[in-house]
Amino acid sequence: MKSPTIRRWSMIHTWSSLVCTLFLLLLALTGLPLIFHHELEHLLGDAAQLRQMPAGTAHLDLQQLVIEAQKYRPGEVVQYLGFDEDEPNGVLTITAATAGTEPNSSHTFMLDARTGEPVAMPAANGGFMMLMLRLHVDMFAGLPGKLLLAFMGVLFIVAIVSGTVLYAPFMRRLDFATVRHDKSRRLRWLDLHNLIGVVTLAWALTVGVTGVISALSDLVIAAWRNDSLAAMVAPYQDAPPLTERAPATALLSIAERAAPGMRADFIAFPGTRFSSEHHYAVFMKGATHLTSHLLTPVLIDARTLQVTAVGERPWYMDAMGLSQPLHFGDYGGRPMQILWAVLDGLTIIVLGSGLYLWWGKHRRTGEAKA
Template sequence: MKSPTLRRWSVIHTWSSLVCTLFLLLLALTGLPLIFHHELEHLLGDAAVLREMPAGTAHLDLQQLVSKAEQHRPGEVVQYFGFDKDEPDGVLAITAASAGTEPNASHTFMLDARTGEAVAMPAANGGFMMLMLRLHVDLFAGLPGKLLLAFMGLLFIVAIISGTVLYAPFMRRLGFASVRRDKSRRLRWLDLHNLIGVVTLTWALTVGVTGVISALSDLVIAAWRNDSLAAMVAPYQDAPVLSERAPATRLLAIASEAAPGMRADFIAFPGTRFSSEHHYAVFMNGATHLTSHLFTPVLIDARTLEVTAVGDRPWYMDAMGLSQPLHFGDYGGRPMQILWAVLDILTIVVLGSGVYLWLDKRKRAREAKA
């Protein structure tokens, strides 16, 4: 007989698991291709491919690239420029009808930094990989979808903790990694469910916690805007509306002088949610695997090109920056991707076996009543 405490933990484990299982199955299934998104984009022909040119071909300056981007999307303005160390001759451009347009209504493409030629990026605007990403991130429901998935992630964490509590006395009776092959199918599945759950415990907690943090990214960014960014742009609170802004030509050089030893990851143009109405914001990061996901904003007056602030990183922005690549296994190259995929598949087995065990238990209960 279970003690009252274990019965309570059993109820918590059962219902926290059942409520979140369908969502977690969806997340595990959509997360699997996202682990290999770079490889799949190339395989599906959805990745931007720049044409070959002689090595060392000079790049256009940033303002010329801004003009090329807006010529490619007439009637739209540039919201962001992004830089990828793996594609030094390309600049990721994001444009929209206005600077403040929400992200899902923007358009993403690659600019060849040498010619200004626009190269389509189907994976960033539609297709299979975007379908997987939107289902995984917000269920095509925006912030409400993200908050729902964050709640499911919290239930998943509760299910992991409660399952560990329940498995501890079970281990004392049976021994770790034991599977009772001579017993009924239900008991074999119970043993496998417990065993795989324990083996994937640390990974599942890591993915669960980082998933919750990532799902709350909109709230984290809003907190940063209301706290750190608001403090940095406070002197401009009563400034007149920006009627003309300086060319973006020297932004990278100015930011590099303000944050030596760092490289530019992306530029937020005036009016976007990562800048202000009066600033270019150049987000700098480090060169190591760890620091490449930690961002330091350099705010540059959009009229005078003077550096007005070099922002500190709040802990919650660091947590968000580190959690997102860890969630998808982006830190350790191909071996980590394969490990993440194997653990993802094992988690699908745990979720599926949990549903089977619950349904079988209900079936036995109905038969006993009959």
């Protein structure tokens, strides 16, 4: 007979698992292609393809690229320019109707830094990969969808912890990795469910915690805006609206002098959620693989081009920056991607077997009562 403590843990494990399982199956299935999104984008022809030019061809300055972007998307303004080490001759460009337009209503493309030629990026604006990303991130429901998925992630963590507690006394009766092939099919699946669950324990906790942090990204950014960014732009609180701004030509060199040893990750233009109405914000990153995910904002007066602040990184922004690539296995190249995909597939088996075990037990209980 089960002790009261074990019964409580069993109830916690059962119901936390049941509530979140369908959502987690959705996340696991959509997460598989996202692990290999770079490769799939090239395979599907959705990746930006820059034309071949002689090595060492000079780049246009940033203001020329801004002008080319606005020609390509007339009536829109540039929100962000991003820089990718995998494509040094390309500048990721995001435009929208206004600087404050929310991200899902913006348009993303790449500019050839040598010619200003725009190159379409279908995966960033629609198609299969964007469908997978939106389902995985917010289920096309915006912030409410993200908060719901964050709650499901918390339940997933509870299910993992409670499952570990339940597995400990189970292990005292059987050797580790035992699968009782001579028993009923349900017991064989129970043994496999427990075995795969404990093998994937550390990974599942990692993905669960980083998933919750990523799902709360909008709240994390809002906290940063209300805390760190508000303090940095406080002197401009009563400043008149910006009527004209200096060209973006020298922004990178100005930011590199303000943050030596770092390089630019992206530029947020005035009025976007990563800057203020009066500033360009150049987000600088470190040179190592780890620090390349930790961003330091350099705020530059959009009228005078004077550096007004070099921001400190609050811990919650560092947590978000480190969690998102870890969630998708972007730290260790192809071997880590393959490992993440295998563990993702094993998690799908754990989720499916958990449903099967619950349904079998529920059905037997109903038949016994009948």
